[in-house]
Structures are given as structure tokens and as C-alpha cells.
Amino acid sequence: MKEMYDLIVVGGGPGGAIAAKNAAELGLDVLLIEKRQEIGDPVRCAEGVSKISLSDHIEPDPRWICADLTGSRIYSPDGTMIEMSEEMSGGEVGYVLERKIFDRALVDQCAKAGAEVRVKTRATGLIMEKGVVCGIYAMHLGEEYKIRSKIVIGADGMESKVGRWAGIDTSLKPSDMETCVQYLVTDIDIDPNFCDFYLGNEIAPAGYLWVFPKGENMANIGVGILGSKSGDKRAIDYINKFIEDVYPDGRIIEMVYGGVPVRGPIEKTVSDGLILVGDAARQSDPITGGGIINAMEAGKIAAEVTADAIKRGDYTTNTLNEYETLWRSTIGKEIEYSLVVKETFVKFTDKDLNHLAQSLSNVNFYSLSLKDLLYALFKANKKLLWDLRGLFRDVVNNNFDFKYKKNQFD
Numbered sequence: 253m254k255e256m257y258d259l260i261v262v263g264g265g266p267g268g269a270i271a272a273k274n275a276a277e278l279g280l281d282v283l284l285i286e287k288r289q290e291i292g293d294p295v296r297c298a299e300g301v302s303k304i305s306l307s308d309h310i311e312p313d314p315r316w317i318c319a320d321l322t323g324s325r326i327y328s329p330d331g332t333m334i335e336m337s338e339e340m341s342g343g344e345v346g347y348v349l350e351r352k353i354f355d356r357a358l359v360d361q362c363a364k365a366g367a368e369v370r371v372k373t374r375a376t377g378l379i380m381e382k383g384v385v386c387g388i389y390a391m392h393l394g395e396e397y398k399i400r401s402k403i404v405i406g407a408d409g410m411e412s413k414v415g416r417w418a419g420i421d422t423s424l425k426p427s428d429m430e431t432c433v434q435y436l437v438t439d440i441d442i443d444p445n446f447c448d449f450y451l452g453n454e455i456a457p458a459g460y461l462w463v464f465p466k467g468e469n470m471a472n473i474g475v476g477i478l479g480s481k482s483g484d485k486r487a488i489d490y491i492n493k494f495i496e497d498v499y500p501d502g503r504i505i506e507m508v509y510g511g512v513p514v515r516g517p518i519e520k521t522v523s524d525g526l527i528l529v530g531d532a533a534r535q536s537d538p539i540t541g542g543g544i545i546n547a548m549e550a551g552k553i554a555a556e557v558t559a560d561a562i563k564r565g566d567y568t569t570n571t572l573n574e575y576e577t578l579w580r581s582t583i584g585k586e587i588e589y590s591l592v593v594k595e596t597f598v599k600f601t602d603k604d605l606n607h608l609a610q611s612l613s614n615v616n617f618y619s620l621s622l623k624d625l626l627y628a629l630f631k632a633n634k635k636l637l638w639d640l641r642g643l644f645r646d647v648v649n650n651n652f653d654f655k656y657k658k659n660q661f662d
């Protein structure tokens with residue numbers, strides 16, 4: 253078995269697959285390892301993504317698209333509903349995917365681009381020489397061996413260990429994480445074109461509950477609650493209550509447990525010979541918990557920076573810092589803004605949420621830009637204006653152009 257590569261990517265999720273594919277296309281000798289025996293299985297995701305951002309990375313394919321949505325509805329605790337077009341819904345609701353097939357299609361692309369893929373192969377440690385990462389220890393069918401590389405990309409998701417092995421602090425406190433439980437529910441009456449979000453401290457404290465259709469009579473119905481706000485009740489208690497109340501006849505055919513980092517990014521995502529991408533770098537959106545697109549964007553940037561570093565023969569932090577700069581000035585900005593909004597949102601009482609929803613219930617979201625929306629929000633909610641003044645100033649002055657979501661916001 254080959255023992256030396258330009259690049260080893262740890263983790264075959266969207267971040268790792270896109271990193272490996274792009275690096276192989278740029279001419280690098282790439283190995284992608286995945287600890288599971290099947291790519292994408294088991295799924296830990298509600299499977300919602302933005303159409304526009306996705307098509308930057310892969311051609312849409314009906315084999316992995318379960319629903320093509322036209323919008324979303326948000327329900328406040330008193331039942332006030334706000335309906336938004338897909339464009340205004342933010343990045344998470346364009347398609348509902350079948351991730352088992354989607355993740356495999358991404359890895360298929362990367363294999364076809366020339367990367368070697370090894371499944372059921374777990375990274376168990378990093379080879380480090382004088383503080384520089386220069387490969388991994390891998391375990392396959394009970395056998396441990398060394399594989400060397402010039403650079404390692406850690407795309408090992410929420411449970412990432414690669415960063416920690418290199419001395420990067422990736423730890424998460426309960427207040428940094430949403431605990432999620434989701435059922436795939438069938439035989440229910442839903443609108444297949446809309447996803448629904450429910451807010452409120454009785455429904456999902458400091459989080460939200462979602463209904464994402466997967467075809468005519470089936471949906472991912474899940475809840476995410478902030479670890480530090482859950483009290484005596486568990487996420488599963490909230491979702492069971494909702495199913496009992498709203499879809500009492502629904503049949504549960506799958507169950508998903510998982511955590512989503514909502515703390516915003518870690519302080520550093522590179523070290524000598526190492527780059528972290530996706531959930532491993534805590535790059536998911538702090539409000540929605542969505543991380544597929546950010547992982548893919550970061551994977552692409554990581555591949556480009558890796559190819560450049562290898563061309564120059566310099567794998568030190570100095571060179572790899574280009575990755576840090578590039579992702580922080582694009583997706584990182586959006587994450588920063590989301591973090592500000594999330595920190596305000598988690599303080600809202602049900603009364604605040606109702607007031608907010610009522611103040612927006614007459615707004616026509618189908619013909620509104622983000623700027624208009626912020627004006628409408630702040631006109632009706634002076635306290636919110638104060639809490640979110642930084643974000644408001646940046647958007648209004650166009651200091652930030654929402655590069656990755658420009659098509660949705662403008």
C-alpha cells in the first residue's frame with residue numbers, strides 16, 4: 253500500500269470530499285480516508301441546503317434531491333406565521349437532500365478526479381516532527397500503519413480530533429452546541445414545497461424545531477436546543493411532544509441524534525502542515541446550524557491554498573495562513589454576523605418572539621431585500637436595533653457584500 257502523498261484528507265463528508273476533489277483536480281496526489289464503511293451513512297443532518305451555493309460545487313442531480321422548495325414559514329410561539337420566499341429564507345432551504353446519496357456522489361466525484369479513497373480507515377493520530385504535521389497514523393481492519401504527506405486536511409466533523417492532536421483548541425462547552433434529535437416521519441399531510449420552523453421556549457429553547465419535506469408525505473422533523481438552556485427536558489422530549497400534538501398519526505421510520513457547533517469558528521484553523529475545514533473548524537452557521545455549504549466552501553479554499561503551498565515547497569503556518577485569511581473574509585464574515593444575531597436571539601422571551609413576528613406579519617417578504625427587512629425589523633423593534641447595531645451598520649453601508657449569499661439577498 254502506498255505510504256506517501258502530497259495531501260491526506262481525514263473525513264469523507266462534504267468538506268473533505270470537496271477538498272480532496274479540488275486538490276486532485278489541481279494535480280495533487282491525494283488520499284481521502286473515511287472511518288465509516290459507507291460514505292454518508294448514518295446521516296446526521298436535516299439535509300436542507302441553498303440551491304445556488306450548492307451548484308457552485310456539484311451539478312444538481314434528481315437522485316439526491318428529495319424536495320425542491322419554494323419557501324419557508326416561521327411560526328412564533330403564539331402561532332403568528334411569517335412566510336418567506338426561498339430567496340429570503342437564507343441559505344438553508346433550497347433543496348432537501350438525500351445525504352446518503354449526496355455524500356457518496358461527492359466522494360465519487362473526488363475519486364473520478366484522481367484522489368485515492370480508503371473507507372473503514374480511521375485516523376488515530378498525527379505524525380509530527382519538530383511540531384510539524386507530516387502524516388497520520390491510520391487504522392484499517394485492526395491494523396495500524398503510518399501514511400505520510402506534505403499536508404493534512406482535518407475534515408473529521410463535529411467529533412474532530414485532528415485539530416486537538418495538533419494542539420489546536422477545538423473544545424465545545426454546552427453553551428457552544430445545539431443538541432439535536434430528528435425523526436424521518438412518513439404518512440403525514442405536509443406541503444412538499446415549504447419548510448417550516450417553529451420558535452419558542454416551550455418548543456425549542458434557544459433553538460428551533462424544523463419540518464423539512466422529503467417528498468409528498470414524508471419529512472425530516474427535528475429539534476435543536478442549546479445545551480446550556482435545556483433544563484430538565486431533553487431534545488427528544490420536545491420533539492416527541494410536537495409529533496404527538498401536530499402529527500399524531502405520523503410513523504417514525506428513522507431517528508437521528510447529533511450535535512451542531514454554534515459557537516462560531518475557533519481561533520485558529522491552521523498549524524504547520526495542517527488545515528481544518530467544516531465542522532472540524534466549527535464553521536457551521538451559529539443561527540441555523542447549517543454547515544454543508546460552509547464546509548464545501550472551506551474545502552475548496554483549503555485545496556487551493558494546499559496546492560499553492562506544495563508548489564512553493566512551504567507547508568508552514570506562514571503559508572497556510574492564506575487559508576485562514578480567505579475563509580474568514582468570506583464565509584467567516586457571515587458566521588460572525590450570525591453569531592451576533594444568535595447571541596441576541598437566545599435572550600428572547602416568548603413575548604419578544606411574538607412581538608417580533610407580529611411586527612413583521614404584514615411585510616411582503618417576496619419583494620424585500622435584506623436591507624429592507626432590517627429596516628422593517630428595526631422600525632418596529634428599537635431594542636433589537638440597539639442589540640444588532642453593528643450588523644445593521646455594515647449591511648446598510650454595504651461594508652459586507654454577502655458574497656456567498658448575494659443572489660438570495662439582493
Ligand SMILES: Cc1cc2nc3c(=O)[nH]c(=O)nc-3n(C[C@H](O)[C@H](O)[C@H](O)COP(=O)(O)OP(=O)(O)OC[C@H]3O[C@@H](n4cnc5c(N)ncnc54)[C@H](O)[C@@H]3O)c2cc1C
Pocket residue numbers: 262263264265266267268285286287288292296297298299300301344373374375376407408409410411412413432433434474508509510511512529530531532536541542543544545547
Ligand atoms: C441533526 C442535524 C441536522 C443538521 N441539518 C443541517 C441542514 O439541514 N443543513 C446543513 O447545511 N447542515 C446541517 N447540519 C450540519 C451538517 O450536517 C454539517 O455541518 C456538515 O455535515 C459538515 O460537513 P463536514 O464535512 O465538515 O463534516 P461531516 O459531514 O460530519 O463529515 C465528517 C466525516 O469525517 C469522518 N471522520 C471522523 N473522524 C474520523 C477519523 N478519525 N478518521 C477518518 N474519518 C473520520 C466521519 O465519519 C464523517 O464522515 C445538521 C447537523 C445535525 C447534527
